[in-house]
Amino acid sequence: MSTYKKEILNHICYTALVYGRINKKLNLQLSNWEIEKMLLEIIQNTKEINFEKRGKNIYISNESGDIRITINSFTIRVITVDRIKQK
Incomplete structure (x- = not known):
């Protein structure tokens, strides 16, 4: 299992x-x-x-907060935050 969460929290x-x-x-x-x-x-x-890595980005989907955070996996820099569209 990956350690994206730990890496992101630290950097x-x-x-x-x-x-x-x-x-x-x-x-x-x-x-x-x-x-x-x-x-x-x-x-x-x-x-x-x-936490899902696709290409160069990591997408963090928090359904309870209806938020998806997009982070660059190389720099661990926040790119954007979006509302999760309810189905």
């Missing part, structure tokens, strides 16, 4: 632009620190089975 990073992108996509108005805290809690509470 996650952000760009200056991603904070605005996350606020826009989730329709929020959080500070950078609040976004980092929110994502850290989501990642910690998501089971490793919901």
